[in-house]
Amino acid sequence: MTYDLVRGMYDILPDEIPWWQLAEDAVREMARRYNYREIRVPLVEHTELFTRGVGEATDIVTKEMYTFQDRGERSLTLRPEGTASVARAYLTHGWQTREPFQKLFYLGPMFRYEKPQKGRNRQFHQYGIEVLGALDPSVDAEVIAFAWSLMEILGLGGRILDCKETACQSFIAQAPGSADHLCPECAAHFEAVQGWLNRLGLAYDMDPRLVRGLDYYTRTVFELMSSDLGSQDTLIGGGRYDGLIEMLGGPPTPGIGFAGGLERLVLVLRERRANDVKTERLDLFIATVGEEGRRVGMKLATELRRLKKISISVDIDHRARTLRKQMAQANQLYARTVIVLGEDEARVGRGKLKDMDSGEEREVPLDPESLAELVYPACDDGCAGGCAGGCGGDSCSDHGN
RNA sequence: GGGAGCGUGGCGCAAUGGCUAGCGCACUGGGUUGUGGUCCCAGGGGUUGCGGGUUCGAGCCCCGUCGCUCCUCCCA
Numbered sequence: 359m360t361y362d363l364v365r366g367m368y369d370i371l372p373d374e375i376p377w378w379q380l381a382e383d384a385v386r387e388m389a390r391r392y393n394y395r396e397i398r399v400p401l402v403e404h405t406e407l408f409t410r411g412v413g414e415a416t417d418i419v420t421k422e423m424y425t426f427q428d429r430g431e432r433s434l435t436l437r438p439e440g441t442a443s444v445a446r447a448y449l450t451h452g453w454q455t456r457e458p459f460q461k462l463f464y465l466g467p468m469f470r471y472e473k474p475q476k477g478r479n480r481q482f483h484q485y486g487i488e489v490l491g492a493l494d495p496s497v498d499a500e501v502i503a504f505a506w507s508l509m510e511i512l513g514l515g516g517r518i519l520d521c522k523e524t525a526c527q528s529f530i531a532q533a534p535g536s537a538d539h540l541c542p543e544c545a546a547h548f549e550a551v552q553g554w555l556n557r558l559g560l561a562y563d564m565d566p567r568l569v570r571g572l573d574y575y576t577r578t579v580f581e582l583m584s585s586d587l588g589s590q591d592t593l594i595g596g597g598r599y600d601g602l603i604e605m606l607g608g609p610p611t612p613g614i615g616f617a618g619g620l621e622r623l624v625l626v627l628r629e630r631r632a633n634d635v636k637t638e639r640l641d642l643f644i645a646t647v648g649e650e651g652r653r654v655g656m657k658l659a660t661e662l663r664r665l666k667k668i669s670i671s672v673d674i675d676h677r678a679r680t681l682r683k684q685m686a687q688a689n690q691l692y693a694r695t696v697i698v699l700g701e702d703e704a705r706v707g708r709g710k711l712k713d714m715d716s717g718e719e720r721e722v723p724l725d726p727e728s729l730a731e732l733v734y735p736a737c738d739d740g741c742a743g744g745c746a747g748g749c750g751g752d753s754c755s756d757h758g759n
Numbered sequence: 760g761g762g763a764g765c766g767u768g769g770c771g772c773a774a775u776g777g778c779u780a781g782c783g784c785a786c787u788g789g790g791u792u793g794u795g796g797u798c799c800c801a802g803g804g805g806u807u808g809c810g811g812g813u814u815c816g817a818g819c820c821c822c823g824u825c826g827c828u829c830c831u832c833c834c835a
């Protein structure tokens with residue numbers, strides 16, 4: 359091993375990707391249902407955005423930021439969280455005057471210089487939502503409902519939800535705990551939020567000691583926790599940040615949102631839904647024999663892949679392996695069908711199409727369109743887990759885990 | 760930041776301080792010339808995380824260092 363991974367960084371390998379996509383798809387699906395639009399903000403921002411936005415005194419700012427100077431001697435920082443950047447984008451694009459009410463979500467890598475641990479790396483991934491421009495308690499309820507729905511769609515419902523409201527940020531610092539010390543409006547807001555949660559049937563526990571680590575939180579703060587994680591048991595954390603936009607130089611604008619860690623979600627999903635991720639099957643493997651077979655095979659493969667009307671996955675041997683090895687390879691790819699092409703097939707323009715599950719073979723013409731139709735997976739049982747594509751059917755197998 | 764444990768081929772493991780560091784999985788090739796998932800045979804791949812020390816002799820012991828895991832802390 360010549361190069362080691364940088365501490366806190368890690369590769370997500372192809373075998374693990376299905377779990378990530380399961381989690382990411384769920385976030386996107388829920389964003390669609392709740393009508394939140396995706397926003398993609400840069401990984402790099404001016405350092406000051408975070409020192410002012412997240413807070414000078416927070417752990418994130420004082421000891422966890424990846425800060426560096428660029429060639430223009432600007433102090434830049436790899437984003438440690440998403441909210442500050444989204445708030446910045448809100449102002450950058452003048453939304454405060456044009457379209458002050460925004461419902462947004464994001465998904466992507468964040469960076470914090472921390473001691474790596476299970477479910478906590480230096481480059482990690484968060485998803486989150488933000489609602490800007492509305493102070494109504496129903497928004498708090500919607501945001502919490504979103505978090506709740508997300509856990510449900512992932513099959514992780516029934517976990518614990520903590521909810522707490524404190525007064526303003528300064529108040530958190532001075533007197534953590536005690537819902538009695540709330541300012542009158544805050545108390546009313548808190549009561550209203552609870553009313554909504556009850557009406558929506560969202561279970562929650564009050565935790566008077568819950569204090570979140572970011573300076574910008576005000577009023578409502580909440581967490582969703584999982585019993586399946588060790589010491590990193592917070593799945594989602596969020597709250598209201600009514601002072602943030604103003605702190606960044608904009609007009610007074612209320613905001614609320616939450617963020618969750620993707621790797622923790624993936625850990626829990628692997629734990630609880632071990633059998634739900636299906637391995638994708640290859641629709642057709644083209645096995646070739648000899649030079650002529652290779653020529654015909656490559657041409658056919660490319661034509662099949664370029665078809666406009668029908669989408670099938672096709673692969674072909676590139677290492678001039680024996681037919682036997684190519685069959686084994688097709689098997690490893692969970693190929694649904696295999697077609698063997700050699701000189702004979704090239705000459706007559708027909709080939710033998712083998713069904714890898716039944717073992718049956720039949721003669722077929724080498725015409726791309728008709729072949730694609732023969733190979734295209736039938737729609738019988740819908741494969742759970744959201745296989746791509748238009749077929750409601752068997753584009754998954756139960757071979758893998 | 761504090762505490763504990765662990766680092767041996769890609770992965771999972773083995774090796775009373777003593778021969779060329781083994782095994783499983785995976786990988787590559789073969790089991791007559793063009794057919795898979797089983798099976799059989801063969802093969803490649805490790806300066807035992809790194810650096811020092813003790814010893815006639817270290818993968819095993821000691822020190823340091825880096826990394827990983829867990830707890831605590833913080834959080835997503």
